[in-house]
Amino acid sequence: xxSSLDDSFMQELELCKAAVxxxxxxxxxxDSSYGMLLESMxxxxxxxxxxxxxxxxxxxxxxxxxxxxxxxxAACAIEMLHTYSLIHDDLxxxxxxxxxxxxxSNHVQYGESTAVLAGDALQAAxxxxxxxxxxxxxxxxxxxxxxxxxxxxxxxCGGQFVDLNFEGKQPVTAELIMLSGMKTAxxxxxxxxxxxxxxxxxxxxxxxxxxxxxxxxxxxxxxxxLLDCVADEGELGKPVxxxxxxxxxxxxxxxxxxxxxxxxxxITKKAVSVLSxxxxxxxxxxxxxxxxxxxxx
Numbered sequence: 543x544x545s546s547l548d549d550s551f552m553q554e555l556e557l558c559k560a561a562v563x564x565x566x567x568x569x570x571x572x573d574s575s576y577g578m579l580l581e582s583m584x585x586x587x588x589x590x591x592x593x594x595x596x597x598x599x600x601x602x603x604x605x606x607x608x609x610x611x612x613x614x615x616a617a618c619a620i621e622m623l624h625t626y627s628l629i630h631d632d633l634x635x636x637x638x639x640x641x642x643x644x645x646x647s648n649h650v651q652y653g654e655s656t657a658v659l660a661g662d663a664l665q666a667a668x669x670x671x672x673x674x675x676x677x678x679x680x681x682x683x684x685x686x687x688x689x690x691x692x693x694x695x696x697x698x699c700g701g702q703f704v705d706l707n708f709e710g711k712q713p714v715t716a717e718l719i720m721l722s723g724m725k726t727a728x729x730x731x732x733x734x735x736x737x738x739x740x741x742x743x744x745x746x747x748x749x750x751x752x753x754x755x756x757x758x759x760x761x762x763x764x765x766x767x768l769l770d771c772v773a774d775e776g777e778l779g780k781p782v783x784x785x786x787x788x789x790x791x792x793x794x795x796x797x798x799x800x801x802x803x804x805x806x807x808x809i810t811k812k813a814v815s816v817l818s819x820x821x822x823x824x825x826x827x828x829x830x831x832x833x834x835x836x837x838x839x
Contacts, residue, residue: 551829558600559593561610565618569667582652582660583667587625589643594834595620595730598758599737601830602751605821608741612677616685616740619672620733623689626664627698627729629657636702665693677740685736692732701725705790713791719760722793726766727759750820757813758831764806765837767792768799810835 566587570580596617603613632639632647633654640650649657672689675682691697701724708721734755738748771794794802813831817824 547825548829551826551833554826555597555830558597558610561614562593562596562600562617562621563588565614566621569618569622569671578652579656579659579663582648582656583664585651586629586642586648586660587622587664589645591621591625591643593621594762594830595624595733597830598730598755599733599740601826602734602737602743602755603741605751605823605827606738606741606743606747607822608737608743613737613740615675616672616736617733619668619689620729620736622664622668622671623693624729626661626668627702629661629664631702633657636706668693672736675740681739681742684739688732688735688739692728696724697728697732698725701728709790711791713796715793715796718791718793718796722760722763723756726763727756730755730759730762747820750816753816754813754827754831757809757816758834761806761809761813761831762834764793764802764809765834767794768802768806769837769839770794772799806835 570583570587572580574580599617599620600610600613604610628642629648631637632642633649640647642648645651647657648660652660668689669686672686673682675685677685693699695703701721704721705725708717713721731752734751735748738751743751770792793805797805810831814824814828817827821827
């Protein structure tokens with residue numbers, strides 16, 4: 543049974559997602575000789591994603607005193623970069639997944655070469671979008687640099703490389719935490735930092751935003767690992783057991799379901815605790831962390 547506060551926050555979340563979806567829907571339209579490429583980009587970008595990173599960006603902007611409009615372009619850029627990473631992760635040479643968000647993966651729908659190019663184009667478009675922000679030039683540069691660091695070898699690309707090289711091996715918990723930090727938490731932290739920068743946050747607020755999102759990202763990855771073992775495939779929107787198929791050791795397989803569940807709870811509490819003292823109102827951000835803790839998809 544949900545409370546009226548839960549309902550209020552859920553409505554706030556949906557309004558935020560709707561604003562992002564409405565803005566994203568204006569990208570990559572029109573007829574051209576490369577129209578199929580644009581269609582492929584929109585196919586993945588406009589699918590039923592959670593928009594969690596975009597929401598984090600906007601809500602951290604608001605938490606430091608900014609407006610949603612200040613962070614909207616940056617939030618869209620983050621979604622473009624995230625979508626690129628999903629398209630490439632699903633490729634046969636990577637995780638080789640045929641389903642994403644309840645429908646065929648991009649390479650299944652459009653072919654492998656188009657999927658690769660769609661991912662490449664979305665990554666480029668992410669930087670184009672964030673660099674065209676109307677915010678002060680210094681803030682725009684800081685946001686673009688933050689996104690670039692999250693995208694490169696110290697972020698999601700490096701994380702995917704490490705993930706592939708762990709296949710068939712037996713990494714320890716510390717190595718999985720390092721991997722999660724690169725592949726999942728880094729982009730969430732970038733979204734939080736970018737939001738705080740867009741809102742004119744102080745250095746202390748930007749650091750707190752980063753710490754919140756890194757903890758959130760680690761808990762998020764642990765929940766993903768657990769869902770890959772126990773979720774309903776229809777509810778999850780992608781195949782269950784893909785980690786086992788790829789011979790991957792995950793938090794769930796390494797720690798066991800019960801210990802993994804307990805660790806998710808501990809890390810979520812840490813995410814909530816780092817918000818204290820730096821922001822005037824943390825109720826939504828705390829609610830979001832606790833909601834993601836128990837998600838089913």
